[in-house]
Amino acid sequence: MKKNNYFPSQTTLISIVLVATLLELLLVFFVNLNIANFLAIIFTNAILLAIVLYAKYKFKIDQQELIDLSNKSAEESLQYTLEALPIAIIKYNPTSYQPEWYNPYSSLIFEGDQELNPDLLMKLVMDFGKHGRPYKINEKSYSVSCDLTRNIIYLQDSTEEVNSKMDLLERRPIIAIIAIDNYDDVTDSFSDGDKSSINSFIAKFLDKYAKNRSVYLRRLAADRYIIFANYAVLSELMTEKFSPLLDEFRERAAEKKIPLTLSIGVSYGIVDYMTIGKTAMNNLELALIRGGDQVVVKENEDNARAVYFGGNSESRIEKSRTRVRAIASLLNNIISESNQVFIMGHKFPDMDALGASVVMRNFAAGLNKEAFIVYNPEQLQEDTKRAIAMLNDVEGLYPHVLRLNSAKKLKTDNALLIMVDHSKISQTMDKEFFERFDKVVVVDHHRRDDDFPENPLLSYIESGASSATEMVVEILRFQNKSGVKMSSIEASVALAGISVDTKSFTKATTENTFESASFLRNQGADNDLVQKFLATDFETFKQVNEVVLAAEIIDGGIAIALGLPGQAYPKVILAKAADRLLTLQGVKASFTLAVNETNDVIVSARSNGKYNVQTIMEALGGGGHFDSAATQITGKSVNEIKEELIQTIRERESK
Numbered sequence: 001m002k003k004n005n006y007f008p009s010q011t012t013l014i015s016i017v018l019v020a021t022l023l024e025l026l027l028v029f030f031v032n033l034n035i036a037n038f039l040a041i042i043f044t045n046a047i048l049l050a051i052v053l054y055a056k057y058k059f060k061i062d063q064q065e066l067i068d069l070s071n072k073s074a075e076e077s078l079q080y081t082l083e084a085l086p087i088a089i090i091k092y093n094p095t096s097y098q099p100e101w102y103n104p105y106s107s108l109i110f111e112g113d114q115e116l117n118p119d120l121l122m123k124l125v126m127d128f129g130k131h132g133r134p135y136k137i138n139e140k141s142y143s144v145s146c147d148l149t150r151n152i153i154y155l156q157d158s159t160e161e162v163n164s165k166m167d168l169l170e171r172r173p174i175i176a177i178i179a180i181d182n183y184d185d186v187t188d189s190f191s192d193g194d195k196s197s198i199n200s201f202i203a204k205f206l207d208k209y210a211k212n213r214s215v216y217l218r219r220l221a222a223d224r225y226i227i228f229a230n231y232a233v234l235s236e237l238m239t240e241k242f243s244p245l246l247d248e249f250r251e252r253a254a255e256k257k258i259p260l261t262l263s264i265g266v267s268y269g270i271v272d273y274m275t276i277g278k279t280a281m282n283n284l285e286l287a288l289i290r291g292g293d294q295v296v297v298k299e300n301e302d303n304a305r306a307v308y309f310g311g312n313s314e315s316r317i318e319k320s321r322t323r324v325r326a327i328a329s330l331l332n333n334i335i336s337e338s339n340q341v342f343i344m345g346h347k348f349p350d351m352d353a354l355g356a357s358v359v360m361r362n363f364a365a366g367l368n369k370e371a372f373i374v375y376n377p378e379q380l381q382e383d384t385k386r387a388i389a390m391l392n393d394v395e396g397l398y399p400h401v402l403r404l405n406s407a408k409k410l411k412t413d414n415a416l417l418i419m420v421d422h423s424k425i426s427q428t429m430d431k432e433f434f435e436r437f438d439k440v441v442v443v444d445h446h447r448r449d450d451d452f453p454e455n456p457l458l459s460y461i462e463s464g465a466s467s468a469t470e471m472v473v474e475i476l477r478f479q480n481k482s483g484v485k486m487s488s489i490e491a492s493v494a495l496a497g498i499s500v501d502t503k504s505f506t507k508a509t510t511e512n513t514f515e516s517a518s519f520l521r522n523q524g525a526d527n528d529l530v531q532k533f534l535a536t537d538f539e540t541f542k543q544v545n546e547v548v549l550a551a552e553i554i555d556g557g558i559a560i561a562l563g564l565p566g567q568a569y570p571k572v573i574l575a576k577a578a579d580r581l582l583t584l585q586g587v588k589a590s591f592t593l594a595v596n597e598t599n600d601v602i603v604s605a606r607s608n609g610k611y612n613v614q615t616i617m618e619a620l621g622g623g624g625h626f627d628s629a630a631t632q633i634t635g636k637s638v639n640e641i642k643e644e645l646i647q648t649i650r651e652r653e654s655k
């Protein structure tokens, strides 16, 4: 407190009195100075001086009291502020993070499960500045700031702010578009009466569901519905993994002996209904392409990732012949408008990729277009190596089976690239070559994933097809102009492609698979040649057995086998070993792991059709089909991946 100094000092006062006394004495001396006057003056002035000095002393004491009082009151206010201020102030030890002092409000915050301890203080200090997110303590949210020089942490209650922000997020609008899978195929042959009973079953089921969840549902067509709701509802549905909706609908339809399922595309965002609706439509497309009976949710944001739910049954969507005819005709136009056609499979192409390429080249040749099968001599399996050698012997074919380097030199503007047996850019045989094309077509039998080419002119994805070769043969069968006859070797390569992917026609076959095989037989496919391409050499046989013998069975029917430590394996060895393990009694899924020539960890996964290995491989960065999938991982060891794999399997089991 500032001191008040207007009272003169003691010395000044005494001096003033002395001077005054002298002046008085001088005055009296000229008038009448005697002893009585002299004493009277001295006495009076001494008394006056004493009074003034006393007054000064008193004044000083009052001043001090005032200062003390003010100080006390200031201290009390500060104390009150510290106690009542809704900010926690915690001083900590900079080495041990032990709390050294904190205000009473801090104790209030930590009245609950979460206690004030050094670990928490250290975390608050370490996280400070990394992100601006509020910190949750005992159900409330606090914004944190730290004075790192004085070792003080401040926590300010921001629960209301966080809640209102959450409220806003929860209220984001969502649009969901529902398609009834297989509706046309199922109802095609039905009488009007039966059709209307199915329509009423669908409408009643969805209506009841919508009422229970308080969402707005509207029918767009017999097999299309639209839902409007908010994110709070979507978040509930996602927590349930959409299971009550997808599973119950499938089961109720099955009770009625109709193979109907639901595919749903959902999107949400900060109001822009046009683009939310469009993204929902794209997501529905994705759900259908991935095989239906599933939900695809993606926020209406540029870099948002799609989240998939369901798809736990094998592909259910039947493809219609009308669609294949439309695709054949579109492909016909695209090829006709291009100068050249290059056909390329995935990295280390297998017989299916090669077979599909061979048939596609025939399709283009039927349109009198120059078309080339591209291969990389450094990426050949034993079977494809044998097949390419034989294809090169076919009369007139040699110039059309091109090494990657020659293809790069030959490519001109307005050339078309057809990707077969894969749709992930990361899996394409040569990314640099792929990037040179403005015009791309994709033909694949794997479920579509995120890493998909941007704006392909045509994407023909049929996850229900046994193989890419089967799909291309089907297109070829629709090509009216095709008077072209394949050579026996070409037809045999194609048949070998279907044979590999169907495990010799024992898996994933449909009526169409056999129709395609029969077409190839008519074109001259020869079983002996197929055997010749697919024959296993002794070295491969030994390595496959090596992996199979290393297997252990965990969790009642899951076989996991690792290649020998320090030894590299081509992926086909792991694929064959995983196939073989699946034939063992009681094995429902098999996983084989090893490093390849480039020291990446590769995994092959197979299942008996009742266990989804695709989602497990997706969790490890790969993909594939429900019962046959794989992944490749860089920068980790086989044992680390084995641990991650087991953890993923167990997490899935516990859901």
Ligand SMILES: Nc1ncnc2c1ncn2[C@@H]1O[C@H](COP(=O)(O)O[C@H]2[C@@H](O)[C@H](n3cnc4c(N)ncnc43)O[C@@H]2COP(=O)(O)O)[C@@H](O)[C@H]1O
Pocket (backbone or CB within 6 Å): 350, 351, 352, 353, 383, 421, 424, 427, 446, 500, 501, 534, 571, 572, 574, 575, 576, 579, 603, 604, 605, 621, 622, 623, 624, 625, 628, 629, 630, 631, 632
């Ligand atoms: N990273 C990935 N992302 C998405 N999908 C992927 C990824 N990596 C692989 N896949 C797909 O997963 C399945 C299974 O792959 P796989 O490597 O375990 O098996 C393929 C071939 O290696 C295997 N194969 C090839 N030749 C033979 C043969 N002669 N005998 C036995 N097995 C053989 O068969 C699988 C071919 O599958 P296809 O590609 O579907 O035609 C697979 O779908 C990958 O594409």
Ligand SMILES: [Mn+2]
Pocket (backbone or CB within 6 Å): 352, 353, 421, 445, 467, 468, 501
């Ligand atoms: Mn294939």
